[in-house]
Amino acid sequence: DANAAEQELTDGFHLVIDALKLNDINTIYAVPGIPISDLCRMAQGEGIRVISFRHEQNAGNAAAIAGYLTKKPGICLTVSAPGFLNGLTALANATTNCFPMILISGSSEREIVDLQQGDYEEMDQLAIAKPLCKAAFRVLHAQDVGIGIARAIRAACSGRPGGVYLDLPAKFFSQVMTAEEGNKSLVKVIDAAPEQIPAPSAVKRALDVLKSAKRPLIILGKGASYAQVDDKIRELIEKTGIPFLPMSMAKGILPDTHPQSAGAARSTVLKDSDVVMLIGARLNWLLSHGKGKSWGSEPKKFIQIDIEPKEMDSNVEIVAPLVGDIGSCVSALLGGMDSKWAKAPSDWTGAVNAKKEANIAKMAPKLMNNASPMNYHSALGALRDIIKARPDAILVNEGANTLDLARGIIDMYQPRKRLDVGTWGVMGIGMGFAVAAAVETGKPVLAVEGDSAFGFSGMEVETICRYNLPVCVVIFNNNGIYRGTDVNPTGGADVAPMVFVKDARYDKMMEAFGGVGVHVTTPDELKRAVSAAMDSGKPTLINAVIDPAAGTESGNIGSLNPQSVVVKK
Numbered sequence: 001d002a003n004a005a006e007q008e009l010t011d012g013f014h015l016v017i018d019a020l021k022l023n024d025i026n027t028i029y030a031v032p033g034i035p036i037s038d039l040c041r042m043a044q045g046e047g048i049r050v051i052s053f054r055h056e057q058n059a060g061n062a063a064a065i066a067g068y069l070t071k072k073p074g075i076c077l078t079v080s081a082p083g084f085l086n087g088l089t090a091l092a093n094a095t096t097n098c099f100p101m102i103l104i105s106g107s108s109e110r111e112i113v114d115l116q117q118g119d120y121e122e123m124d125q126l127a128i129a130k131p132l133c134k135a136a137f138r139v140l141h142a143q144d145v146g147i148g149i150a151r152a153i154r155a156a157c158s159g160r161p162g163g164v165y166l167d168l169p170a171k172f173f174s175q176v177m178t179a180e181e182g183n184k185s186l187v188k189v190i191d192a193a194p195e196q197i198p199a200p201s202a203v204k205r206a207l208d209v210l211k212s213a214k215r216p217l218i219i220l221g222k223g224a225s226y227a228q229v230d231d232k233i234r235e236l237i238e239k240t241g242i243p244f245l246p247m248s249m250a251k252g253i254l255p256d257t258h259p260q261s262a263g264a265a266r267s268t269v270l271k272d273s274d275v276v277m278l279i280g281a282r283l284n285w286l287l288s289h290g291k292g293k294s295w296g297s298e299p300k301k302f303i304q305i306d307i308e309p310k311e312m313d314s315n316v317e318i319v320a321p322l323v324g325d326i327g328s329c330v331s332a333l334l335g336g337m338d339s340k341w342a343k344a345p346s347d348w349t350g351a352v353n354a355k356k357e358a359n360i361a362k363m364a365p366k367l368m369n370n371a372s373p374m375n376y377h378s379a380l381g382a383l384r385d386i387i388k389a390r391p392d393a394i395l396v397n398e399g400a401n402t403l404d405l406a407r408g409i410i411d412m413y414q415p416r417k418r419l420d421v422g423t424w425g426v427m428g429i430g431m432g433f434a435v436a437a438a439v440e441t442g443k444p445v446l447a448v449e450g451d452s453a454f455g456f457s458g459m460e461v462e463t464i465c466r467y468n469l470p471v472c473v474v475i476f477n478n479n480g481i482y483r484g485t486d487v488n489p490t491g492g493a494d495v496a497p498m499v500f501v502k503d504a505r506y507d508k509m510m511e512a513f514g515g516v517g518v519h520v521t522t523p524d525e526l527k528r529a530v531s532a533a534m535d536s537g538k539p540t541l542i543n544a545v546i547d548p549a550a551g552t553e554s555g556n557i558g559s560l561n562p563q564s565v566v567v568k569k
């Protein structure tokens with residue numbers, strides 16, 4: 001009968017959902033609309049968790065960080081043209097950061113787009129996405145979507161991870177085929193990120209260089225945290241006794257309080273080391289490209305572990321490139337060290353420790369001041385105690401001074417607990433990262449946000465309230481970008497471009513959606529409010545009043561601002 005015949009059919013909508021489920025992808029970060037509204041509804045109906053956002057960039061950032069946390073591609077689903085473009089920023093950012101992610105966008109009819117006849121939301125999305133991600137695919141026929149999604153997963157996860165674009169034109173979704181054929185067309189990806197074993201000669205070369213070191217240093221990057229081989233990395237570091245410096249998102253692979261952590265002696269170890277082993281960290285702007293003043297005058301030898309061969313020699317010569325996945329490379333190094341492998345020389349480790357103790361002692365009193373208005377140090381001193389007491393909480397962090405100072409002040413104790421602006425230093429990741437961190441891990445999330453940084457994704461506090469997520473947002477409110485003290489040089493009525501509404505009450509935004517809003521002016525109040533939020537698990541936003549004069553232009557990277565040499569009369 002007609003009913004039975006209907007049951008035997010499937011279509012593009014259902015095949016997308018089935019292909020994702022077959023590959024253990026159970027969450028989609030989306031902004032629904034034409035042509036993917038029904039896909040969102042059906043996905044939820046089929047047991048996929050569909051988290052719906054207010055803006056695609058935030059959904060995309062959520063998918064990207066879900067990929068980082070789980071090693072499975074995070075899925076972002078958007079509508080065509082403008083929705084796609086909004087999501088594309090996050091896809092490009094994911095690719096830059098080496099996070100596996102798939103942006104799936106609906107698109108308009110090919111025939112009309114290609115003849116440029118002016119369709120609803122007409123845009124050649126595939127062509128636009130291509131240069132901004134690792135791979136881009138389009139599926140025109142329902143029977144190809146199984147292969148399309150398999151290719152997308154492989155491209156996102158294998159080798160150096162990154163962002164993938166998958167284009168699904170509106171017509172695709174309602175194409176019908178029999179359920180049996182449909183099922184057969186699906187592909188379960190076997191071993192999406194195959195091990196890449198380093199060559200024995202490359203391992204020996206790296207060990208020889210390491211052995212020759214008098215002042216060795218290990219730099220851990222977010223590739224090392226992504227790899228989820230924390231025990232092996234700890235074994236390598238403890239066996240060699242080498243001081244280690246974590247890049248911001250690598251903090252916590254080993255605790256920042258580990259005796260070999262050189263975090264508080266960063267400038268000393270960069271300057272004075274003679275052999276530097278990079279593990280999943282790039283010598284990009286965040287490490288001054290491996291040269292110049294911050295690297296001192298001592299000649300350096302670099303050993304680099306990376307899955308991407310082209311990363312070698314990108315900025316300076318790498319004397320011992322070790323290409324492979326971090327787990328395999330670190331295991332091979334450990335396997336090549338005999339039981340009498342000598343620890344790093346004690347005059348070096350002693351000098352690093354002395355510097356570190358001195359810097360920590362110098363910082364300590366600044367973190368214990370309870371005065372109002374708060375400055376960055378006193379407010380961060382309070383948050384530092386919170387993370388110490390709750391090491392399993394996830395810290396999301398963006399801003400200028402809020403970012404730079406939190407990175408140094410808040411110690412991390414567990415891997416993959418610090419999520420921040422990453423390789424681009426981009427603002428706007430805050431609420432997307434916070435939502436996905438809560439969804440993917442179920443752990444409490446503390447998002448420490450500059451007031452300006454928060455503005456880029458602030459509407460997602462509604463999303464946080466809607467899904468009742470255990471997210472506590474703390475806004476460091478100093479009335480503006482960098483500082484809140486600029487004045488209009490003409491004396492005119494418009495406020496200066498870097499200044500916001502004075503004494504704004506961001507906490508009221510949270511109350512508008514049923515969350516908890518708190519206004520605090522001292523570190524003690526801040527600490528109490530965050531503790532209460534984390535105990536309750538209720539969506540909370542704390543407006544933390546910071547002295548508008550506190551902070552410096554652009555935080556630590558003021559030198560990147562071009563300077564005018566012209567004085568206008």
Ligand code: ADP
Binds near residue numbers: 224281422
């Ligand atoms: P950070 O900003 O913390 O220095 P980067 O993003 O610059 O980190 O560097 C991460 C590096 O890690 C990239 O070059 C990437 O190719 C590499 N990488 C990512 N995952 C792996 C892995 N599983 N094995 C080896 N290298 C990896």
Ligand code: MG
Binds near residue numbers: 451452479481482
């Ligand atoms: Mg500010």
